[in-house]
Amino acid sequence: MTENDIKMVTIYVMGKKQRVPADLTIMKAMEYAGHQFRRGAGCRGGFCGACATVYRKRGSYKLQGALACQKIVEDGMIIAQIPFSPQEKVTYKINELKAEANTFLEYYPEIARCLACNTCTKACPQDIMVMDYVQAALRGDVAQAAKISFDCLGCGLCAMRCPAEIVPYNIGQLARRLESKYLEGPTGHVLKMCEEVKAGKFDAEIEEMKKMDKATIAKKYNTREMKIK
Numbered sequence: 001m002t003e004n005d006i007k008m009v010t011i012y013v014m015g016k017k018q019r020v021p022a023d024l025t026i027m028k029a030m031e032y033a034g035h036q037f038r039r040g041a042g043c044r045g046g047f048c049g050a051c052a053t054v055y056r057k058r059g060s061y062k063l064q065g066a067l068a069c070q071k072i073v074e075d076g077m078i079i080a081q082i083p084f085s086p087q088e089k090v091t092y093k094i095n096e097l098k099a100e101a102n103t104f105l106e107y108y109p110e111i112a113r114c115l116a117c118n119t120c121t122k123a124c125p126q127d128i129m130v131m132d133y134v135q136a137a138l139r140g141d142v143a144q145a146a147k148i149s150f151d152c153l154g155c156g157l158c159a160m161r162c163p164a165e166i167v168p169y170n171i172g173q174l175a176r177r178l179e180s181k182y183l184e185g186p187t188g189h190v191l192k193m194c195e196e197v198k199a200g201k202f203d204a205e206i207e208e209m210k211k212m213d214k215a216t217i218a219k220k221y222n223t224r225e226m227k228i229k
Ligand code: FES
Pocket: 040, 041, 042, 043, 044, 045, 046, 047, 048, 049, 050, 051, 067, 068, 069, 070, 153
């Protein structure tokens, strides 16, 4: 197959016109066009949220968000990456918190400014009902806020668009922490594993790994057995 047989589209990366194969993700299309990712890329599989990207399509007024590693390019896309969304780091001790609305308001008082405009939901590349989980947190419905935000990657696109300048993904993360700590509690298999660690079940294996060089550890990691249910 030659390049002439491949369907190509035109995109604009940081304002520069590029012709790229139509079946590539934004990330791969940018690499095809010669970009090298030093920031704005992580897992490449839709899990880490490092590749937040905004785009407009020619002829459309809409500014849309996407994960560059997941979104397939479309003809006329004007693309810019958002490698980082600034936020103030708030620290708390999970053991001292309560699973209630005031906890959210104490650490993230800005959520009281939520206008319920739904801009955050529209910005989410994961189609998460962001405004709904912020509202659930305001009502003190921690379980609901945790459930709705479960697939959030923290890419930051919601925070970049929120007119009330809320950082919604922080709310979702706190909700999930409160939920697992106070409402769900540790699951049986986690408790069992903790007991096994404390009892020294893995001590010999850990000691053996400490003596390995980096390449051997990397090989061991890459060929590890995975239990995916
Ligand atoms: S690179 Fe991890 S979600 Fe895109």
